[in-house]
Amino acid sequence: MNPVPRGVPSPLIYLNNAATTWPKPPEVCAEVTRCLETPFFEHGRSTAGGVTDYPSATRDALAVFFHAEEPDHFIFTQSATDSLNLLIHGFVKNQKTPFHAITTELEHTSVLRPLHTLEGEGRLTLSTLPFYEGRIDLPEIKKAIQSDTRLVVMTHGSNVLGSLQNIRPVAEYCASNDIFLIVDGSQTVGQIPVNLSEIPAGAFVFTGHKALFGLPGIGGFYLPDPDAIATVRQGGTGTDSSTLVHPQDMPQKFEAGTPNYPGIASLLAGIRFIERFGQDAITNKCRGLTALFTKELKKVTDLTLYTPSPDLPVVSFNIRDLNNDEAGYILANAYGIITRTGLHCAPLVHERIDGGKGCIRASFSYFTTPDECRVATDAIREVAESADSQVHPD
Amino acid sequence: MQILRSIQTKTCVDGSLMKEYVLDEPLSEGFLKFLANFGTVRSLEQLRKPYFSFEKDLFISIKGFTGNNIVEVRYKKEFQDLVADYFHLLLFYYRQDESGIASLKGIEESIREKMRVRLGPSKGNRP
Numbered sequence: 001m002n003p004v005p006r007g008v009p010s011p012l013i014y015l016n017n018a019a020t021t022w023p024k025p026p027e028v029c030a031e032v033t034r035c036l037e038t039p040f041f042e043h044g045r046s047t048a049g050g051v052t053d054y055p056s057a058t059r060d061a062l063a064v065f066f067h068a069e070e071p072d073h074f075i076f077t078q079s080a081t082d083s084l085n086l087l088i089h090g091f092v093k094n095q096k097t098p099f100h101a102i103t104t105e106l107e108h109t110s111v112l113r114p115l116h117t118l119e120g121e122g123r124l125t126l127s128t129l130p131f132y133e134g135r136i137d138l139p140e141i142k143k144a145i146q147s148d149t150r151l152v153v154m155t156h157g158s159n160v161l162g163s164l165q166n167i168r169p170v171a172e173y174c175a176s177n178d179i180f181l182i183v184d185g186s187q188t189v190g191q192i193p194v195n196l197s198e199i200p201a202g203a204f205v206f207t208g209h210k211a212l213f214g215l216p217g218i219g220g221f222y223l224p225d226p227d228a229i230a231t232v233r234q235g236g237t238g239t240d241s242s243t244l245v246h247p248q249d250m251p252q253k254f255e256a257g258t259p260n261y262p263g264i265a266s267l268l269a270g271i272r273f274i275e276r277f278g279q280d281a282i283t284n285k286c287r288g289l290t291a292l293f294t295k296e297l298k299k300v301t302d303l304t305l306y307t308p309s310p311d312l313p314v315v316s317f318n319i320r321d322l323n324n325d326e327a328g329y330i331l332a333n334a335y336g337i338i339t340r341t342g343l344h345c346a347p348l349v350h351e352r353i354d355g356g357k358g359c360i361r362a363s364f365s366y367f368t369t370p371d372e373c374r375v376a377t378d379a380i381r382e383v384a385e386s387a388d389s390q391v392h393p394d
Numbered sequence: 395m396q397i398l399r400s401i402q403t404k405t406c407v408d409g410s411l412m413k414e415y416v417l418d419e420p421l422s423e424g425f426l427k428f429l430a431n432f433g434t435v436r437s438l439e440q441l442r443k444p445y446f447s448f449e450k451d452l453f454i455s456i457k458g459f460t461g462n463n464i465v466e467v468r469y470k471k472e473f474q475d476l477v478a479d480y481f482h483l484l485l486f487y488y489r490q491d492e493s494g495i496a497s498l499k500g501i502e503e504s505i506r507e508k509m510r511v512r513l514g515p516s517k518g519n520r521p
Contacts, residue, residue: 326445326447326457329457329466330438330441330445333443333459333462334441334442334443334445334459335442342407343407358407379442382440382441382442383438383441385440386438386439386440386441387438
């Protein structure tokens with residue numbers, strides 16, 4: 001089990017890694033400390049020399065990690081939600097007339113809410129595609145295409161069902177039909193190998209605080225063609241300060257204001273950690289944990305497992321006769337097992353799988369151990385078996 | 395039983411207001427029996443810690459563990475202002491045993507009357 005810092009209930013089994021990974025690798029903590037202990041340095045913003053230019057170093061690391069051509073086309077944001085807002089609103093700002101957009105029921109509210117807002121403003125019409133067995137494949141998207149479809153926004157992996165989308169054919173189709181595709185890679189980056197040289201998406205969004213092991217507050221996106229997206233933020237870039245026109249060079253075009261240096265440093269260290277252990281080794285370990293966890297849960301009667309074999313280390317379930325909120329409360333306070341309950345910011349998925357009531361989600365990281373999975377599934381079994389309890393009527 | 399302090403407050407997805415309190419003594423079986431006079435008590439006793447929940451439509455819900463002095467209370471969204479003191483009333487009248495049950499039922503009826511007035515005659519919902 002994880003070493004538990006002072007002030008945290010012990011013992012603690014942390015199975016909420018699809019929200020934010022914990023613990024962070026020691027080198028991430030060390031890099032953030034090093035970043036805070038040295039003067040911040042970035043070309044154009046400081047004369048401090050001889051220390052790490054974290055934004056540039058991290059863009060280079062991201063380009064290698066993602067097999068992407070242009071380091072300067074990686075944009076730092078505060079989160080995937082921030083990235084998606086910049087991209088969606090920026091794309092719409094570039095369009096002279098209202099158009100048709102496509103998204104899916106699997107999406108997070110970071111996609112659904114901006115699109116819903118823009119639909120309400122009459123800037124676009126929206127088709128939200130249903131999923132089948134956790135997936136939305138290219139034929140479904142093709143069927144939804146209209147003559148004025150210009151935008152598709154979809155997830156690479158569901159944060160509730162743990163299902164991986166076959167994104168490459170979707171990206172190839174969109175690229176060859178002048179449709180801008182925004183891929184939300186929040187749940188996949190760091191969990192599986194992501195090779196952007198093989199995924200010709202219009203933009204690919206990632207977050208730092210999940211499987212890249214960075215701090216909360218750092219995210220980003222890769223944008224091959226900057227002209228596709230208009231800027232929705234202007235401000236200080238440390239360059240071209242004599243003009244009031246916001247620079248259009250990358251990455252300044254989308255980065256106004258002082259960057260989150262400690263967050264970027266954490267991202268750099270997180271990527272180095274993954275490279276040190278190997279993405280394949282991390283992917284395989286997490287798949288093994290997921291298989292173990294689901295295998296044990298399948299033995300529990302009175303339990304609904306929403307994806308029998310998730311592609312990603314995300315296992316969602318409900319215990320019969322016990323609402324998910326209560327189950328999560330019991331697991332946390334009686335067993336020290338941290339999960340996430342409720343709607344997971346994905347209301348349309350839950351509308352389909354549990355009538356909008358929500359569920360319990362257990363999610364793993366490289367630091368989760370098989371023993372923790374066994375202890376957790378034993379506890380879940382105990383809770384499920386106790387759920388047919390005494391009820392004192394009113 | 396008394397509240398020593400509130401350690402967490404948040405608004406839940408369903409609009410209810412959640413507060414987590416530290417009490418001056420552990421929650422007991424006696425308190426659960428008292429609660430059962432006012433709503434539905436559910437207990438799961440075979441767990442590592444004996445869990446209970448209390449549900450009272452339109453008023454509050456409570457969850458916690460017997461033997462523990464931390465309790466989570468959710469004040470339902472619809473009449474939050476009318477039920478804001480209800481948990482405090484439960485703790486207060488618990489100390490008075492049988493007479494407390496009758497007194498609190500009287501207060502509860504006056505709260506329900508205010509709910510009825512607020513809903514109006516056409517709503518059909520009879521708290």
